[in-house]
Amino acid sequence: MTISLTTLSQELQKKIYSKTARVGVIGLGYVGLPTACHYSSVGYKVTGFDISTEKVDLLNRGHSYIDDIDSLELLEYVNSSLFSATTDMNELDKMDIILICVPTPINKVKEPDTSFIKSAGEKVVEFASKGTLVILESTTYPGTTEEFIVNPLIKKGFIVGESIFVAYSPERIDPGNKIYNLDNTPKVVGGYTENCLELAREFIGHTAHCVSDVRVAEMSKIYENTFRWINTALVNEFTIICKELDINIWETIEAASSKPYGFMKFTPGIGVGGHCIPVDPFYLTYKAKENGLRTKMIELAGEINDGMVQFNYHRIIDILSDNKLPKHANIVILGAAYKIDIGDLRESPVVRLIEKLQNKVKTIKIIEPYSNHVEMNGTTIPCYEYDSKIVQNSDLVVIGTPHSCFDWEKVKKDSNLIFDTKNVMYDNGILSEKIVVM
Structure with a gap:
C-alpha cells in the first residue's frame, strides 16, 4: 500500500510535536553523545549507535567518557x-x-576522510524506513549530503522529500563551553526539499536557522571554521614579526581591541588543535581542487599555523640557552590538552611541541589535571597533577594550556623561570622578571 506524502509528513510532524518520535544518533563521540543527551533531556527516547562495544557498555551503565556530559545526568x-x-x-x-x-x-x-559518513550512509540506506527524517551533522564539504545520503536513497527506490526526508544541520558543539550549548546556540539547517527543511526545522526547534538548501548549510560550517583558521594565522604571523621587532604582541592586540567596531580579537598560541579548526578548511580545499580552483589563503594559513610549534620550540631552546645548556635542563609543561578545561589531548599542538623537545632536554614532566597520560610516538607518557616540588625542581615552566584550575600566583612562587605562551600571568595581574612571554 502506497502512503501519501501528506500522510507521511503529517505522521512525523505529530510524533515531533508529541515527542513520540524515536531518535537515533549514529556516532557517540564529542558531538553525538551531547546531541543524544540533549534530545533525551527534552523528552525524546533516543537510541545511540556506535561500533565500539566498550563505549556502548559504558553508556548503558550511565558512565560518560565525554567531559561535557555528567555521568549522573546520563x-x-x-x-x-x-x-x-x-x-x-x-x-x-x-x-x-x-x-x-x-x-x-x-x-x-590533508585530504578528507569521508569513510565514516559513507559507512553511516550505507547503514541508513540499508535499514531506514519510509517516513524517516535523516539529518547529517558531520562537518564536510558541499555536496556530501547528496553524494552519500540522498543519491544512495534514491538508488534504493526512495523519493527524497516524499517517502523519506533528508537535511543537513552542522554541529556547533564547543567542548568545555559552559555558556553556549544546544539549547541556546542557533543551528543552521538546510533541507534537500522544502518538505525536508520544514520537518528538520520543527524537530530542531527554536534554535533552527533555515537556509535555502543543503549545500548552503554545508558551506556555512566550512566558512565559520575557515574564518577562525585564517584570522588565527594572521595573529600568529604578527607574533613572529613582533618578536623580531622587539614589540609586545599582547599589548599590540589589546590596543587594537580597544576599537569598538570593525575588529575581532584573536590571540596567538603554540598552534591550532582540535578536530575542527585545523581540519575543516581542508575539506573546502579538496572540493575547490576538484573544480579547478585554489584556496590560497587556507593553504597559507595552514603553513603559518603549523609553523607555530617550530617557532615556540626555538623560543624555548633560546630561553634555556641563556641559562644553561638545553640538554641539561628540566622542563615542566603546564597543560597539554588542545583546549582550556578539557582533557582531550588528541591533535594538541602542545603535544607536538613536547615531541620536538623530548630529545633536546634532560627531562620533561607534563602537569595535566584532566588526563593521566599522553600517547606520544607509540609510547604512553604519564601526566601529573600540580605538585610544587615538580615545579620547583624545573629549570623552565612552559604554560601550554592555561586551565582555569591552575593557581597562577602559586605557579609564579614555585617556578624558577616561566615561558608564558598565552599571556595568562599578565592577564591575572601577575608580573615578574622571571616570566617570559611569547
Missing part, C-alpha cells in the same frame, strides 16, 4: 528509558529520525 536518562546505546545497526529501522554525527578527519596529506 544515568538519569538511562534509568528513565530516555537513552540507550547499541552496536546493532538493525535497530535503525525503528527510528523516525536519524542523526549522523560521525567524525570527518583528514589524512596525512
Whole structure:
C-alpha cells in the first residue's frame, strides 16, 4: 500500500510535536553523545549507535567518557528509558529520525576522510524506513549530503522529500563551553526539499536557522571554521614579526581591541588543535581542487599555523640557552590538552611541541589535571597533577594550556623561570622578571 506524502509528513510532524518520535544518533563521540543527551533531556527516547562495544557498555551503565556530559545526568536518562546505546545497526529501522554525527578527519596529506559518513550512509540506506527524517551533522564539504545520503536513497527506490526526508544541520558543539550549548546556540539547517527543511526545522526547534538548501548549510560550517583558521594565522604571523621587532604582541592586540567596531580579537598560541579548526578548511580545499580552483589563503594559513610549534620550540631552546645548556635542563609543561578545561589531548599542538623537545632536554614532566597520560610516538607518557616540588625542581615552566584550575600566583612562587605562551600571568595581574612571554 502506497502512503501519501501528506500522510507521511503529517505522521512525523505529530510524533515531533508529541515527542513520540524515536531518535537515533549514529556516532557517540564529542558531538553525538551531547546531541543524544540533549534530545533525551527534552523528552525524546533516543537510541545511540556506535561500533565500539566498550563505549556502548559504558553508556548503558550511565558512565560518560565525554567531559561535557555528567555521568549522573546520563544515568538519569538511562534509568528513565530516555537513552540507550547499541552496536546493532538493525535497530535503525525503528527510528523516525536519524542523526549522523560521525567524525570527518583528514589524512596525512590533508585530504578528507569521508569513510565514516559513507559507512553511516550505507547503514541508513540499508535499514531506514519510509517516513524517516535523516539529518547529517558531520562537518564536510558541499555536496556530501547528496553524494552519500540522498543519491544512495534514491538508488534504493526512495523519493527524497516524499517517502523519506533528508537535511543537513552542522554541529556547533564547543567542548568545555559552559555558556553556549544546544539549547541556546542557533543551528543552521538546510533541507534537500522544502518538505525536508520544514520537518528538520520543527524537530530542531527554536534554535533552527533555515537556509535555502543543503549545500548552503554545508558551506556555512566550512566558512565559520575557515574564518577562525585564517584570522588565527594572521595573529600568529604578527607574533613572529613582533618578536623580531622587539614589540609586545599582547599589548599590540589589546590596543587594537580597544576599537569598538570593525575588529575581532584573536590571540596567538603554540598552534591550532582540535578536530575542527585545523581540519575543516581542508575539506573546502579538496572540493575547490576538484573544480579547478585554489584556496590560497587556507593553504597559507595552514603553513603559518603549523609553523607555530617550530617557532615556540626555538623560543624555548633560546630561553634555556641563556641559562644553561638545553640538554641539561628540566622542563615542566603546564597543560597539554588542545583546549582550556578539557582533557582531550588528541591533535594538541602542545603535544607536538613536547615531541620536538623530548630529545633536546634532560627531562620533561607534563602537569595535566584532566588526563593521566599522553600517547606520544607509540609510547604512553604519564601526566601529573600540580605538585610544587615538580615545579620547583624545573629549570623552565612552559604554560601550554592555561586551565582555569591552575593557581597562577602559586605557579609564579614555585617556578624558577616561566615561558608564558598565552599571556595568562599578565592577564591575572601577575608580573615578574622571571616570566617570559611569547
